[in-house]
Amino acid sequence: MENIAGHKPALTWVTRICVLVLVILWLVPTVGLFVSSFRDRDDISASPWWQAPFPxxxxxxxxxxxxxxxxxxxxxxxxxxxxxxxxxxxxxxxxxxxxxxxxxxxxxxxxxxxxxxxxxxxxxxxxxxxxxxxxxxxxxxxxxxxxPPEFTTDNYERVLYSNGMAQAFINTFTVTIPATVIPILIAAFAAYALAWMQFPGRGLLIAGVVGLLVVPLQLALVPLLRLHNDIGIGQSFVGIWLAHTGFGLPLAIYLLRNYMVGLPKDIIEGAKVDGATDFQIFTRIVLPLSFPALASFAIFQFLWTWNDLLVAKVFLPSDSGSWVMTRKIADDLLGSRGGDWGILATAAFVSIAVPIAVFFLMQRYLVRGLLAGSVK
Known part of the structure; x- marks a missing residue:
C-alpha cells in the first residue's frame, strides 16, 4: 500500500507535523519580541504580548x-x-x-x-x-x-539614535564579515586536500578535525588571548578575526570536506586526464559545485559571529568605541535600563534583524549543505 500512486506514507505526515511544530516554536518568541518592541514599559507590565491588540x-x-x-x-x-x-x-x-x-x-x-x-x-x-x-x-x-492598545516607535528611536549604537552596528559588520570570509577561504583549501588529495596522515587529520568539533571554545579563550598579546595583536579587530577563524575552522572543514567527497569522481579524474592541476580543479570545478556547502557554512558562521558576546568581550578593546551590538545591549542598555523591557525588546529585535534577513536569503542552500555526504 505504501507504493501505491497518490498514497503518502505516514512518515511524510509525521515529518510535516514536526516541521510545523518547529516553525511555530521559532516564530512565537520572534513575533512576541517584535510586538513588545512597539509597546512601552507600562503596557508590557500590564498585559502579555498576545493581548497587545486588545484593550x-x-x-x-x-x-x-x-x-x-x-x-x-x-x-x-x-x-x-x-x-x-x-x-x-x-x-x-x-x-x-x-x-x-x-x-x-x-x-x-x-x-x-x-x-x-x-x-x-x-x-x-x-x-x-x-x-x-x-x-x-x-x-x-x-x-x-x-x-486602548497603543503602539509607538519611540523605542526604536531611542535605540537606533542612542549614543554609540550606530558605531556598534558598524563594528558588528566589521567583525562579522571578515570573520565569515576568512575561515571559508582557508577551510575550502583544506577540505579539498582532505577530500581529493592523497598524502600520509590524511586520516589522522580528518579525525582531528572531527575531534575539535566537540572542544568548548571557552577552554581556548585565555591561552589564545595570551598568544595574541605575545605576538602583538592583543585585543583588536585582527585578534577577533583570527579568534573566530580558529573557532569556526573545524566545522567549516568538516562540512566542506563531506560535500566535496560527494562530488562526481569522473569530473575530477577527467580534469586530471586533460592536464589540469589541483589548483585549477579546485578553483574551476570544485568551488563552483560546492557553493551550497559554502553558503551553508556562511549562514552558520555569520549568525554565530553576529550574535556573539563572549568572544567580543575577550578579544575586543574595552572602550565603548569598539563595542559590537551585543555588548552595547548587554553593558549599556541592559545595565542602565534593566527594567525597561520595551527598550530591551527593541534592541534585541534590531540585533537579530540582519541575521534573519541573511538566513531567509540563503536558507535554500542550508539543507543541501547540511546533507552533504550523507547519501550516496
Whole structure:
C-alpha cells in the first residue's frame, strides 16, 4: 500500500507535523519580541504580548474636588474623571476604599462613609451628593478603565539614535564579515586536500578535525588571548578575526570536506586526464559545485559571529568605541535600563534583524549543505 500512486506514507505526515511544530516554536518568541518592541514599559507590565491588540483594564485613583453647588440643602459636585487624563477608555467599575477599589459597577450609586452618595458613569462623569460641604482635600475614588492598545516607535528611536549604537552596528559588520570570509577561504583549501588529495596522515587529520568539533571554545579563550598579546595583536579587530577563524575552522572543514567527497569522481579524474592541476580543479570545478556547502557554512558562521558576546568581550578593546551590538545591549542598555523591557525588546529585535534577513536569503542552500555526504 505504501507504493501505491497518490498514497503518502505516514512518515511524510509525521515529518510535516514536526516541521510545523518547529516553525511555530521559532516564530512565537520572534513575533512576541517584535510586538513588545512597539509597546512601552507600562503596557508590557500590564498585559502579555498576545493581548497587545486588545484593550486592557488598568486601575487608577483620583480625587474629587472643586466648588460644589448647593441644591435643596445638598452639596452636589460634578465633573469627569477623564479630565486631564489621556488614553483612558470606558470605565467599568469604581470604589471608594483601597481594600475594594473596583467593587461597584460603573453607573451604580454607592454611599460614602461620611454620608452622601457617589455615582461614576462609564464615560467618566460623576456626581457626588453630600449633606455637608466637602473638604478641600477631596474625596478619593478608585476606578478601573479600559485602556486602548497603543503602539509607538519611540523605542526604536531611542535605540537606533542612542549614543554609540550606530558605531556598534558598524563594528558588528566589521567583525562579522571578515570573520565569515576568512575561515571559508582557508577551510575550502583544506577540505579539498582532505577530500581529493592523497598524502600520509590524511586520516589522522580528518579525525582531528572531527575531534575539535566537540572542544568548548571557552577552554581556548585565555591561552589564545595570551598568544595574541605575545605576538602583538592583543585585543583588536585582527585578534577577533583570527579568534573566530580558529573557532569556526573545524566545522567549516568538516562540512566542506563531506560535500566535496560527494562530488562526481569522473569530473575530477577527467580534469586530471586533460592536464589540469589541483589548483585549477579546485578553483574551476570544485568551488563552483560546492557553493551550497559554502553558503551553508556562511549562514552558520555569520549568525554565530553576529550574535556573539563572549568572544567580543575577550578579544575586543574595552572602550565603548569598539563595542559590537551585543555588548552595547548587554553593558549599556541592559545595565542602565534593566527594567525597561520595551527598550530591551527593541534592541534585541534590531540585533537579530540582519541575521534573519541573511538566513531567509540563503536558507535554500542550508539543507543541501547540511546533507552533504550523507547519501550516496
Amino acid at each position: 486592557t483594564e488598568q486601575t487608577s485613583a483620583a480625587r474629587i474636588s472643586g466648588e460644589p453647588a448647593l441644591v435643596d440643602d445638598v452639596y452636589v459636585l460634578t465633573g469627569n474623571l477623564k479630565d486631564g487624563e489621556e488614553g483612558i477608555g470606558k470605565i467599568t467599575a469604581f470604589g471608594v476604599s483601597r481594600s475594594d477599589p473596583t467593587g461597584i459597577v460603573a453607573g451604580e450609586e454607592t454611599e460614602l462613609r461620611g454620608g452622601g452618595t457617589l455615582v461614576v458613569n462609564a464615560d467618566g462623569s460623576y456626581e457626588m451628593r453630600t449633606p455637608e460641604e466637602p473638604s478641600d482635600k477631596g474625596q478619593r475614588v478608585y476606578f478601573a478603565a479600559e485602556v
